[in-house]
Amino acid sequence: MTDVDAPTARLSARGLTRHFTTRVPGRIFAAKRVTRAVEDVSLDLVAGRVTAVVGESGSGKSVLARMLARIVTPTSGELYLEGSAIALGGRRTLNYAAQVQLVLQDPFASMNPVHPVRHSLERPLLIHGARKSEVDELARSVLARVALDPPDRFLDRYPHELSGGQLQRVSIARALCVQPSVLLADEPISMLDVSVRLGILNLLKGLADHERLAILYITHDIASARYLADETIVMYAGQVVERSRGTALIDRPAHPYTQLLISSVPDPSSRPGVDASASASRSFVRAEVGCAFAPRCPHATARCRVECPPAFAIGDGHLSRCWLHADQEGVSVDLATPDRQREGEATKT
Amino acid sequence: MSASRIDVGNRLDRRGASPSREATPSARDFVLEVSDFSVHYGVDANMVRAVHDVTLNVRRATVLGVAGESGSGKSTLVYALTRLLRPPGVISGGRAILNVSSDDDPARVTPVNLTTASERELRRVRWSHVSIVLQSALSALNPVRRIGREFDEVLRTHRRAMSRRERRRRAEELLALVGLEPDRLNRFPHELSGGQRQRVMIALALALDPELVVMDEPTTALDVVTQREIITELAELRARFGFAMIFITHDLSLLVELADEIVVMYAGTIVERASAGELYAAPRHPYTLGLLESFPPLHGERRELTGIAGSPPDLAVESVGCSFAPRCPFTMDRCRAETPPLAPIGETGRSVACWLHATPSPVPVPAALSRRWTAPVGPTAPGVTSR
Numbered sequence: 001m002t003d004v005d006a007p008t009a010r011l012s013a014r015g016l017t018r019h020f021t022t023r024v025p026g027r028i029f030a031a032k033r034v035t036r037a038v039e040d041v042s043l044d045l046v047a048g049r050v051t052a053v054v055g056e057s058g059s060g061k062s063v064l065a066r067m068l069a070r071i072v073t074p075t076s077g078e079l080y081l082e083g084s085a086i087a088l089g090g091r092r093t094l095n096y097a098a099q100v101q102l103v104l105q106d107p108f109a110s111m112n113p114v115h116p117v118r119h120s121l122e123r124p125l126l127i128h129g130a131r132k133s134e135v136d137e138l139a140r141s142v143l144a145r146v147a148l149d150p151p152d153r154f155l156d157r158y159p160h161e162l163s164g165g166q167l168q169r170v171s172i173a174r175a176l177c178v179q180p181s182v183l184l185a186d187e188p189i190s191m192l193d194v195s196v197r198l199g200i201l202n203l204l205k206g207l208a209d210h211e212r213l214a215i216l217y218i219t220h221d222i223a224s225a226r227y228l229a230d231e232t233i234v235m236y237a238g239q240v241v242e243r244s245r246g247t248a249l250i251d252r253p254a255h256p257y258t259q260l261l262i263s264s265v266p267d268p269s270s271r272p273g274v275d276a277s278a279s280a281s282r283s284f285v286r287a288e289v290g291c292a293f294a295p296r297c298p299h300a301t302a303r304c305r306v307e308c309p310p311a312f313a314i315g316d317g318h319l320s321r322c323w324l325h326a327d328q329e330g331v332s333v334d335l336a337t338p339d340r341q342r343e344g345e346a347t348k349t
Numbered sequence: 350m351s352a353s354r355i356d357v358g359n360r361l362d363r364r365g366a367s368p369s370r371e372a373t374p375s376a377r378d379f380v381l382e383v384s385d386f387s388v389h390y391g392v393d394a395n396m397v398r399a400v401h402d403v404t405l406n407v408r409r410a411t412v413l414g415v416a417g418e419s420g421s422g423k424s425t426l427v428y429a430l431t432r433l434l435r436p437p438g439v440i441s442g443g444r445a446i447l448n449v450s451s452d453d454d455p456a457r458v459t460p461v462n463l464t465t466a467s468e469r470e471l472r473r474v475r476w477s478h479v480s481i482v483l484q485s486a487l488s489a490l491n492p493v494r495r496i497g498r499e500f501d502e503v504l505r506t507h508r509r510a511m512s513r514r515e516r517r518r519r520a521e522e523l524l525a526l527v528g529l530e531p532d533r534l535n536r537f538p539h540e541l542s543g544g545q546r547q548r549v550m551i552a553l554a555l556a557l558d559p560e561l562v563v564m565d566e567p568t569t570a571l572d573v574v575t576q577r578e579i580i581t582e583l584a585e586l587r588a589r590f591g592f593a594m595i596f597i598t599h600d601l602s603l604l605v606e607l608a609d610e611i612v613v614m615y616a617g618t619i620v621e622r623a624s625a626g627e628l629y630a631a632p633r634h635p636y637t638l639g640l641l642e643s644f645p646p647l648h649g650e651r652r653e654l655t656g657i658a659g660s661p662p663d664l665a666v667e668s669v670g671c672s673f674a675p676r677c678p679f680t681m682d683r684c685r686a687e688t689p690p691l692a693p694i695g696e697t698g699r700s701v702a703c704w705l706h707a708t709p710s711p712v713p714v715p716a717a718l719s720r721r722w723t724a725p726v727g728p729t730a731p732g733v734t735s736r
Contacts, residue, residue: 056572057543163660164419193419194599194643198656201645220572227645227654250647264577267647268605268629 009044009080010214011068011100011182016041016077018063018238037063039238040077045182045214050204052217052229054261060238061218065186068216069102082181098128101175105187107167111159117143118155120174128178138177145211146173146203165196172203183207184216189224201228222261226250234258237292240311244318254320256297291323299324377458379448380561380593381407381430381479386443386464388422388429388617397664399425399438401617404691407561410591414608414625416601416640420661422617423597427563431481432463432471440464449478450560477507480554484566486546490538496549497534503556523552527582544575551579555586563595568603580607601640605629613637616662616672619691623699633694633701635677671704679705 018038024030038060045051045068055061066072068079070092079086081099104110111120121139130138143151146169159167168188175183185204189197205228207213219225225232226247234242234249234257242255253259291297294304303323312325388400400422407413415423428434430445445463450456461474483489490499500520504511511519521531527548538546547567554562564583568576580603587594598604604611605625613621613628613636621634632638639657659676662668671677674684683704691702 056574165660194601194640195418195657195660198643198645198654202653202655220574222573223645223647226647227651247651261574262647264573265647266576266580266600266603266606268602269646269648 009046010082011045012043012080012083013068014042014078014080016064016067016079017075018060018067018072019075036238038067038074041235041238041240043216043233045216046230047181047214048208048212049230050208050215050217050228051231051233052219052225053233053235054219054222054225055235056220056261058237059235061235062186063238064235065102065184065216065218068182069100069184070096071102094128098178099180100182100184101178101180102184102186103168103172103175103188106191107164107171108159108191110171111167113159116156116158117162117170120170121155121177124174124177142173142176143170145176146170147199148173163196164192165199168192168196168200169203172200176207180213182214182216184218186218187220188217190220197224204228221265222250222258223265223267234261239292239321241293241321242319245316248315248318252315252318254314254318254325255293255322256299256324257293260296291321377448378408379406380409381595382446382448383430384444386426386429386445387441388425388434389439389441390425391437392439395665398667399617399664400429402443403614403617403619404443405612405619405622407593407595408609409560409593410587411609412587412594412596412607414604414611415595415597415614416599416604416611417614418599418640418657418661420616420664421614422664423614424565425617426614427481427565427595427597430463431475431479431563432466433481447474447479447561449474476503476559477557478559479561479563480557480559481563481565482547482550482554482567484569486543486550487538489550490546492538494537495534496536496538496541499549499553500534500556503553507557519556523556524549526555526586527552542575543571544579547571547575547579548582551583551586555590555592558590559592561593561595563597565597566599567596569598569600576603583607599640600644601637602629602644613640617664618672618702620673620703621699621701622691623701624697627697627699633699633706634673634703635679635705636673639676671702681705 016038017036017040020035020037021032022035023032041060041064043051053061053064063072067074067077070079070086070088074088077088079088081096086096111117118139121142122135125135125138126132139155140151143149143154148154148166148169154162154166154170159170162170168191172183172185172188183204188204189200192200201224204215204217208215208230217225217228229247230245232244232247232249233240234255236257242249242253242258249255249258250262253262289308290306291300291304291309294300297304301323307323309321309323309326311319311321314320314325383406384404386400386403387398390397390399403426405413415426417423425434425438429438429440434440443464447461447463448458449461450458461470463471463474466474490496497517497520500523501513501516504516504519508516517534520534524531524533529545529548529552533541533545533549538549541549547570551567568579571579583594584607586592596604596608601611601613605628608625611623611625611628612619613634615636621628621632621637623633628637629641632641636657642654643656645654657676662672662675670685670687671680671689674680677684681704687704689702689704689707691700692706693700694706
């Protein structure tokens with residue numbers, strides 16, 4: 001499910017899969033269960049572009065980010081950094097870490113509370129071979145890049161002395177220290193206050209636009225993905241269910257799950273009283289056979305419950321993993337106007 | 350539901366009954382009346398004025414939304430109102446009257462002054478008449494107790510007459526109200542998902558059929574799909590049981606959908622109060638405008654948003670003039686010298702604390718605010734206007 005031309009990609013993933021084996025709680029001798037956290041995900045992170053991955057809790061988006069950061073080893077699949085294949089067996093190399101950096105959701109939990117900001121910034125620099133004499137200068141310059149001015153005010157502060165928004169900027173600065181070409185941001189704004197969220201989003205956008213970083217932006221908030229993304233990917237139960245260039249899938253959602261996500265966003269400008277997915281069951285369940293979304297899907301047919309759908313092209317670079325789009329014309333157009341379709345259904349029943 | 354204390358008929362009576370014998374007319378209309386309410390943390394030089402001169406009323410069976418960013422005093426306000434505030438927090442002024450309707454005669458309303466109530470009075474009022482749902486369900490639930498014990502304890506304390514079996518049945522009913530299976534009663538909090546835990550909290554809050562439920566950011570830690578589920582459920586529960594609600598969140602767009610009336614708090618004071626529709630269609634305070642513009646829209650062309658520059662003021666420092674002036678794009682000389690009062694504007698009973706709207710208005714209305722004003726109320730325009 002990829003359509004981006006590979007040569008320009010900084011980091012490419014092909015068929016990335018991760019299964020976790022778990023025991024049934026309380027039953028030591030029972031058969032182990034396999035949780036398919038991420039299943040066959042391919043993507044290209046391109047210089048100067050933001051790729052947004054959207055999905056609810058448990059959709060596998062964080063595991064995907066950790067695989068791309070080489071913190072979690074994939075069960076299968078391939079990774080290419082600047083076009084050359086990465087051996088997935090061993091540990092993450094220093095060179096890989098210098099190219100691909102991860103920013104986590106909770107800045108309070110991801111900074112060491114007993115060290116000042118200076119320590120968090122200088123340590124990666126020293127590990128990556130900067131000279132002791134220049135680390136102070138580099139740390140200052142990286143703080144300026146994330147708009148923490150003047151740097152002196154922040155270098156000797158401890159994490160608890162900073163606000164969430166400032167700390168998330170420090171956390172991004174720490175990732176930028178080693179001059180990576182790829183930045184993976186896992187829900188970077190969900191723990192932050194409203195008034196600072198836009199600041200972080202604009203910072204990420206600036207890094208992509210002006211410094212040509214390839215950015216993976218992971219979120220459950222599809223509106224913020226729309227604000228940033230040059231490519232949008234929607235994940236459900238470890239699978240990519242819909243993807244498009246730009247934000248086509250947000251403006252014209254095709255997959256029922258994407259429609260559910262969009263209808264869940266508080267949106268005062270939409271028609272009041274219309275609850276888009278009242279028909280969709282909302283609790284997170286995953287079907288073992290067939291389409292993973294079928295148990296929650298208001299459009300599920302007998303075929304959905306037995307056969308997992310492949311991705312169907314429904315527009316320029318717009319793919320949907322749903323049987324509704326097997327017949328490209330007709331159905332997809334109908335689905336693109338979810339409101340009208342729902343009303344039509346209501347009159348039928 | 351027959352054995353339960355939640356009695357729909359009873360509840361309807363309570364709202365639409367004949368005039369009460371002793372209470373004033375407002376006491377029947379409002380479940381909570383707060384006037385000139387102030388809360389401080391600490392004393393002397395280090396004193397932080399967390400909530401300052403807040404006046405608000407919660408009408409029966411309606412939703413009052415409280416919006417604001419971190420540190421605006423919105424949580425402190427409700428902790429103080431419910432007398433859950435711990436030292437060094439002190440209520441330093443004002444009153445909060447909870448109009449409690451009596452159990453045997455719903456038409457009779459007794460005012461209880463929450464600011465001066467004794468522990469015994471509070472014990473009678475809390476949970477049965479006013480209950481609270483906190484932001485982090487994981488830290489609000491005891492990690493080493495099964496869910497069922499939480500329900501059992503509330504009912505054992507407040508409903509002495511109930512037998513063990515009745516309590517269990519009641520707990521199962523309450524879980525069913527929020528869409529959870531009865532077997533969850535045997536689970537520990539860590540075995541439930543975030544959304545399920547928050548549902549348990551809501552079921553617990555409704556256990557004794559309160560008249561007022563306070564929700565302190567109940568959905569902030571959840572993802573959008575779960576948030577939508579819980580909001581939908583809350584609307585259904587409210588339609589069924591008719592309780593009033595104070596809903597605190599920083600997500601103004603969520604409040605616009607959910608609330609009847611919204612107050613926007615900044616630096617411990619109310620800066621704007623309006624009905625949800627009016628506030629969205631035509632924000633009058635620059636801070637409200639900033640909050641609304643902080644959420645990327647789902648429709649319309651993509652455009653650069655700036656949010657609100659700067660950060661909230663340090664409440665330990667006594668400031669002169671409007672507390673929002675340093676961050677406000679429309680600041681005038683007067684804003685830095687004088688604090689604007691919360692004054693009514695227009696005919697609809699909304700009010701705003703901003704010199705831009707002082708009469709006679711000496712300043713033309715700034716373009717960014719007026720553009721929204723001209724937008725029609727309703728589904729069409731607002732989010733689409735481009736700069």
